[in-house]
Every structure is written in structure tokens, then in C-alpha cells.
Amino acid sequence: MNFSKSFRNTFLVILLSLIVSACATKTTSTKVEGQMQGDVYTGTDTVKYLADGVPDRVFFATNESILTTKSRDTLRKQANWLRANSSINVVVEGHADERGTREYNLALGERRANAAKDYLITYGISADRISVISYGKERPVDSGSNPLSWSKNRRSVTVKAN
Amino acid sequence: MIRIFNLTLLVFLFLITKANSLIEIDITRGNLDPLPIAVSPLFQDDNSKKNSINEIKVENVGSEISSVVENNLKTSGLFNPLSKEAFLQKPDIAHLKPRFEDWALIKAQALITGKVTIENKKLKVEFRLWDILAGREMMALAFTTVPTNWRRVGHIISDKVYERLTGEKGYFDTRIIYVSEEGPKTARVKKLAIMDQDGFNTKYLTLGNELVLTPRFNPSSQMVTYLSYFKNLPRVYLLDIETGTQEVVGDFPGMTFAPRFSPDGKKIIMSFAKDGNSDIYTMDLENRIVERITNHPSIDTSPSYSPDNKFITFNSDRSGFQQIYVMKSDGSNVKRISFGKGLYGTPVWSPRGDLIAFTKLHKGKFYIGVMRTDGSGERLLTENYYQEAPSWSPNGRVLIFYRETKSNDKGEGFSAKLWSIDLTGYNERQVQTETDASDPSWSSLLSN
Numbered sequence: 001m002n003f004s005k006s007f008r009n010t011f012l013v014i015l016l017s018l019i020v021s022a023c024a025t026k027t028t029s030t031k032v033e034g035q036m037q038g039d040v041y042t043g044t045d046t047v048k049y050l051a052d053g054v055p056d057r058v059f060f061a062t063n064e065s066i067l068t069t070k071s072r073d074t075l076r077k078q079a080n081w082l083r084a085n086s087s088i089n090v091v092v093e094g095h096a097d098e099r100g101t102r103e104y105n106l107a108l109g110e111r112r113a114n115a116a117k118d119y120l121i122t123y124g125i126s127a128d129r130i131s132v133i134s135y136g137k138e139r140p141v142d143s144g145s146n147p148l149s150w151s152k153n154r155r156s157v158t159v160k161a162n
Numbered sequence: 163m164i165r166i167f168n169l170t171l172l173v174f175l176f177l178i179t180k181a182n183s184l185i186e187i188d189i190t191r192g193n194l195d196p197l198p199i200a201v202s203p204l205f206q207d208d209n210s211k212k213n214s215i216n217e218i219k220v221e222n223v224g225s226e227i228s229s230v231v232e233n234n235l236k237t238s239g240l241f242n243p244l245s246k247e248a249f250l251q252k253p254d255i256a257h258l259k260p261r262f263e264d265w266a267l268i269k270a271q272a273l274i275t276g277k278v279t280i281e282n283k284k285l286k287v288e289f290r291l292w293d294i295l296a297g298r299e300m301m302a303l304a305f306t307t308v309p310t311n312w313r314r315v316g317h318i319i320s321d322k323v324y325e326r327l328t329g330e331k332g333y334f335d336t337r338i339i340y341v342s343e344e345g346p347k348t349a350r351v352k353k354l355a356i357m358d359q360d361g362f363n364t365k366y367l368t369l370g371n372e373l374v375l376t377p378r379f380n381p382s383s384q385m386v387t388y389l390s391y392f393k394n395l396p397r398v399y400l401l402d403i404e405t406g407t408q409e410v411v412g413d414f415p416g417m418t419f420a421p422r423f424s425p426d427g428k429k430i431i432m433s434f435a436k437d438g439n440s441d442i443y444t445m446d447l448e449n450r451i452v453e454r455i456t457n458h459p460s461i462d463t464s465p466s467y468s469p470d471n472k473f474i475t476f477n478s479d480r481s482g483f484q485q486i487y488v489m490k491s492d493g494s495n496v497k498r499i500s501f502g503k504g505l506y507g508t509p510v511w512s513p514r515g516d517l518i519a520f521t522k523l524h525k526g527k528f529y530i531g532v533m534r535t536d537g538s539g540e541r542l543l544t545e546n547y548y549q550e551a552p553s554w555s556p557n558g559r560v561l562i563f564y565r566e567t568k569s570n571d572k573g574e575g576f577s578a579k580l581w582s583i584d585l586t587g588y589n590e591r592q593v594q595t596e597t598d599a600s601d602p603s604w605s606s607l608l609s610n
Contacts, residue, residue: 063483065438098566101507101521101550102375102601103420104477104484106389106396107433107440107461110417114438133394134417134435138373143347143573 040068041151046141050158054081057157058116062097062150065111067119075116078158079123089161092116094134095141097150102136109134116156131161187240187328194588196242197327198269201232203246204276204289205254213280217309224253224278227287230316231274231323233360234334238324239589244270257290262297270294274323285309289319291326301326313362318609333555334359337605338562339377339386340580342366343598347573354388356403359604361594367401376551376601377401380423383605387411387421387430398432400447411445414452418443420463426471431455433463442476442493455493466510466518467491468535475499475509475518475535486520488535499537508551511535514558517585521550521563530563532585543587553603559585562593564600 035043041059048056056078058071067075082088094113096105113132121127142149187197204224206214214223235241249256250264257275265273276289288304303322305315314335321332342355354367354374367386368374377388386401398412398421412418416436423430428447433440442455442465456462460480467474475488486500486509500506504524511518512532522529522542528549531542549565562582569576578600580593593602 063479098548099526100523101464101477101484103433103464104461104479104507106375106417106419107435107463110435110440111438111461118438133396135373138350138375140348143569143576144571145568145576146571149571 035148036151037068039147039151041148041154042070043152046152046155050078050160051081051085054078056159057155059151060112060154060156062154063100063108065108065115067115071116072119075119076123079120079125082120082125082129087162089129089131090158091161092120092130092132093139093157093159094132095139095153095155095157096137097153098137098140098145099150100137106134106136109136112154112156116158120158196240197271198244199235199241199272199274200244200249200265200268200270201228201235201246202249202251202253202256202273202275203228204278204287205252205257206278206280210279210281214309217280217283218312220312223280223285223309223312224276227278227312227316227319228274228276230313230360231320234317234320235323237360237591239584240324240328244268260292260294262292262294265292265294272300272323272327274319276319280309283309285312285315287315287319291323313358314609317358317360321607321609330559331557331607333557333560333604333607335609336556336607337383338580338593338602339367339379339605340564340595340599340602341375341377342595343578343600344370347569347576354386354401355595355597355599357595359593364596367403367406376420378422378553378603379605381425381427381606383608385423385427386603387423387432389419389421398430400430411447414443420465422466424467424471425469431465431467431474433465442474455491456489456496457493464508468511469513469515473511473535475511477507477509484523486518486533486537488518499533499535500540501537502540510552510554512558513554513556517558519552519554519561521552530561530583532561541587543583543585544581544590549581551601555604556606560589561585562602562604564602566600 040061050056054077055074058074092113094109096108117130117132140153142152204227206224215221220226232243236243248268257277271294273292279286286306290299291301293300317335320334324332336359337356339356342353343350345351351370352374353370354377357364373391375389377386390399396417397410398418399408400411401408412432414434418432418434421430421432429444431444434443440461440463442462444453458480460478462478464477465474474491478487484505484507485498486506487496487498489496504522506520506522508521509518517532519532522531527545529542530544530552533540546565547568549563552561552563560582565581567577578598580599580602582593583590
């Protein structure tokens with residue numbers, strides 16, 4: 001990541017929202033056939049489900065740990081599911097893409113996992129039911145070296161711990 | 163476990179002629195004109211050859227040792243070892259008294275000769291370094307050791323020659339600890355591995371059952387600190403290479419990572435991540451007292467001490483993006499030092515104290531570079547698709563790092579290899595490893 005790319009991404013997001021507001025019929029055409037918005041993955045290729053309609057993962061922009069609207073939606077579904085299944089504890093795994101130094105990515109993965117954890121907590125899930133682990137860039141789900149692959153790897157994944 | 167550092171090596175200093183010699187090498191600049199040197203095979207008599215086969219299954223250990231020397235000198239980029247086929251004088255005769263005009267004829271400026279005997283389970287090696295132009299001996303040394311140490315003898319000879327001709331300590335009798343990698347990108351198996359700096363004598367220190375990362379030597383190179391995911395708890399560990407004893411040192415309520423020894427060997431400095439924030443801590447290895455060094459809501463990681471233990475350089479995104487900072491070792495006086503375009507990571511202080519090596523990411527390319535400790539004089543040494551994590555040779559003249567290649571959509575074409583480059587930016591070369599490799603750390607000089 002660098003400044004210019006980040007500006008470009010921000011620009012893309014702004015541009016996109018302009019297009020969205022200006023022309024409702026063109027909302028689906030963004031980048032890489034609708035699988036990315038800015039550089040956040042929006043597809044479902046790698047997504048697994050904790051239960052029917054409850055996706056296990058959320059995706060992040062490069063170097064970011066901010067939760068997108070869609071991510072917050074996913075995490076609210078996870079929180080509902082956790083409330084309904086109070087005996088289940090989870091581990092939130094934080095991951096980064098391969099385009100960063102190893103140690104920084106470990107810290108970034110931890111930050112992402114905690115962003116997801118904190119959101120679950122604000123939706124009423126007890127902190128002691130959620131542990132976090134960062135894998136940095138060590139466990140990619142997609143082994144390609146391209147922007148789409150990287151976007152799938154910048155993720156936090158909620159997995160059952162028991 | 164592995165007894166690699168206990169060595170009984172007796173060094174007898176015969177004579178070092180400090181008289182003005184005509185040859186010397188300036189290693190502070192890129193050397194495009196390596197010194198032509200003749201490495202005559204070390205002479206070994208027939209009786210000794212028999213013992214050599216019996217003891218170490220090597221027939222001509224004399225010429226094997228000279229190959230080790232030749233390879234080291236060549237790899238340094240400062241020497242040009244000449245083809246043996248052109249040598250006119252026999253090894254035993256040359257060792258007694260070279261005919262300088264014969265060696266001058268093949269354009270050699272320096273000559274190494276020597277003699278090897280194996281008797282009573284002892285390897286005795288003597289060698290001499292000759293200045294061809296001045297027509298005199300520059301150095302003569304002899305070693306006695308156990309025969310299985312023959313490669314180390316080659317490294318020590320290389321160090322002596324390097325030191326005599328450049329005026330600086332060598333880096334050949336050293337080891338590299340690194341992470342060996344195998345398997346597909348999505349399920350990589352990683353083990354700690356250690357090898358001689360020339361890629362020989364590889365040994366694996368872990369089995370690959372758990373993920374291990376970022377091993378680093380202590381100053382005596384007998385201990386290693388690293389990150390292990392043992393029982394799925396990423397924590398900093400300490401490993402005694404000789405005994406194989408492992409213990410967790412960063413057993414905090416959260417991930418500890420990015421460990422490194424202080425140059426006095428008394429502390430481990432590392433990051434501790436909790437609740438989405440990574441800060442830098444130290445642990446005193448003697449009394450286990452933990453000290454918090456940074457306290458900032460940003461990511462603070464990759465700490466590295468200055469050689470005098472007084473300062474710490476580290477990586478932080480407190481400005482919004484990854485940059486390099488320097489502070490006093492108590493955490494005060496934090497100053498950002500990287501101001502160029504792009505992101506900066508993995509700062510590591512030179513053993514000479516004057517430079518910090520780093521990884522830089524700019525416009526989708528990764529660079530290994532160096533800057534002064536106040537951030538001035540930034541110099542990028544090499545650019546590639548992906549490379550990071552430089553580690554200094556003990557003399558501060560060479561950096562080793564790892565480089566990854568781009569893979570296609572199926573993950574094919576991916577590799578991770580070790581590379582080295584001179585501080586001058588010249589002499590970039592791949593370091594041979596048995597498997598894919600990453601996270602190299604260079605040991606101190608094991609002898610002298």
C-alpha cells in the first residue's frame with residue numbers, strides 16, 4: 001500500500017458513491033465484475049457459513065481495519081446467531097494479504113480480528129466467549145498474486161471454538 | 163541435540179607480516195574489479211589421504227578446504243579466484259616457496275597455499291597468504307581441530323584472508339538461521355533451519371507441526387528467539403541450539419511477536435498485541451522483569467536495538483502509515499526518521515551503529531535500503547516484486563533478506579528464497595537453501 005494507491009481507492013469509493021447516487025441502475029458495475037468495491041472484497045467465493053444465512057467472514061481494505069457497512073451487517077448476523085446459541089464460543093481469526101511485511105501484518109491481523117470482536121461485543125456478546133488470533137499473512141485462502149486474491153485474504157473469520 | 167557450536171579449535175599464529183604490502187582492497191565502494199587471487203589446493207600426502215577417507219569419507223580434504231575458501235572469496239564479490247588449470251607450480255612446492263614470476267604470469271596478485279595432515283584423529287592445517295607483486299609472505303597460520311570440522315577451517319582461512327586484505331573482519335565462519343518453507347501457499351509448512359553461511363550443513367530445529375516465524379540469534383549465536391504458534395498460541399520462544407531446550411518467554415495474555423535480543427544479550431525486545439493494539443515491551447532474561455517501552459494506540463512493532471543498547475529503532479503506523487522511528491531505549495524521545503515516499507518497515511540497526519537497514523514499499527514494489535540513524539542519506543539497494551526483512555552480516559558489509567515471486571491465479575510460480583547484497587548495492591546473489599526459505603538471521607562470527 002502507498003499513499004497514491006490509498007488516495008486512488010478513496011477516490012474510487014467516492015466516485016462509486018457518486019455513480020450510485022446519480023444512477024441507480026449502474027450500482028452493480030464496480031471493479032472485477034462486482035467482486036470488489038474500492039479494494040474490499042464483496043464476493044462470496046471463499047465465504048463459509050456458521051449457520052444458514054450467517055457468513056463466517058468479513059473483508060477489509062488494504063492496511064485498514066475499518067468495518068464496512070456490509071461487514072457490520074454480517075457481524076450483526078453473527079451476533080444474533082451467537083445470542084441464540086449461547087453455548088457456542090468463537091475464535092476470530094485476523095488475516096492480512098501478502099503485500100506487507102510479516103511483522104506488521106501480524107499486528108494488522110490482530111487489529112482486524114479485534115475490530116470484529118469489538119463489534120460483536122457491542123451487539124451484546126460477552127467478551128469471554130470470543131477469543132482472537134492473528135495469522136498475519138501466513139494463512140491465505142486464495143494463493144493468487146493479484147488484487148482480487150489479496151482482497152479475499154484481507155479478512156477476519158469467525159470460527160467455532162467448541 | 164545439535165552440537166554445532168562446541169568446537170575445540172586451536173589456532174596457532176605463526177606470523178603476520180604487517181610490513182607494507184602492495185595489495186589491499188577497498189570495500190567501502192562497489193568493487194567492479196575483484197582482486198585476482200590464486201587458491202592453490204592445500205597439499206595432502208598419501209598417508210594423510212588414507213586417514214582422511216577413514217575419518218571423514220573425503221579423499222582429498224586439502225583441495226576440498228581450498229574449494230570452500232575459493233567459493234567464499236568469490237561470493238564476497240571482492241576476489242576473483244583464478245582457474246586452477248593455469249597454475250604452473252605444484253601445491254607442495256608452492257607452499258614452501260612460490261615462484262612469484264609464475265603466479266604473476268597468470269595475473270594473480272595474491273596466492274594462498276597450504277598443507278593438510280590427518281593423524282591421530284586430528285586435522286592439522288597450515289596455510290600462507292602471499293603477496294605476488296611484492297614477492298613476499300603476508301600471513302601464515304596453522305590450525306588443529308577434529309577432522310569433521312574441515313569446512314569450518316575453510317571458513318576461518320577465508321576470514322583471515324579477507325581481514326588481511328580488506329582491513330575488516332570477515333563473515334564466513336558464520337551461520338544463518340531461517341524459516342524453511344514447503345507446500346502450497348495456503349498450507350505452508352514452516353520449520354526453523356540453520357546452516358553455514360555458504361548453504362552447507364543444514365539442520366532442522368523444529369518438525370513443522372506448528373507455524374514458526376522470525377528466528378533471531380543472540381549475540382553469542384547459541385540462543386535463538388522466535389515466534390511459535392505452539393498450541394495455536396502465538397508467543398515468543400527461546401531456543402538453546404546446543405541443548406534443544408525451548409521455553410516460552412513472551413507468555414502474555416495475548417500475542418507476542420517480532421522478538422529480537424538486545425546486543426548485550428540480556429533482554430528480549432518484542433511486540434505484545436492486545437485488544438487490537440501492538441506495543442513494544444522488553445523482558446529481562448535473568449529476572450524476567452517485563453518493561454513496557456511504547457504506549458500508543460497505533461501498531462508499534464519490529465523493534466531493533468542500537469549496538470550500544472542505548473537506542474531502539476521500530477516500526478509504527480502512528481502517522482497513519484508504516485514508518486520508521488528511533489527512540490531512547492527507555493521509550494523516551496520518539497522521533498520519526500523515514501520521510502521518503504512510500505511505506506517503511508523492518509528497521510534493523512547495523513552492527514557498526516551508523517546505519518539502519520529497512521524494507522520499503524512504494525508503488526507496488528519492495529525495496530531493501532539503508533539510511534543513517536537520523537533518517538538522512540537514504541539509499542535503496544535493490545528493487546523487486548516482493549522482498550523484506552534484511553539482516554546484517556556481523557561486519558556490517560552485507561545484508562541477507564528474503565524474496566518472494568509472484569504466483570499465477572492458481573498459486574503456481576510462487577517461491578521464497580534467501581538473497582544477499584553488499585551494502586554498496588553490488589553483488590546481489592541468491593543464497594542456496596535446501597527448501598524455500600524466509601526470515602533469515604545472520605549469526606555473529608563464531609571464531610575469534
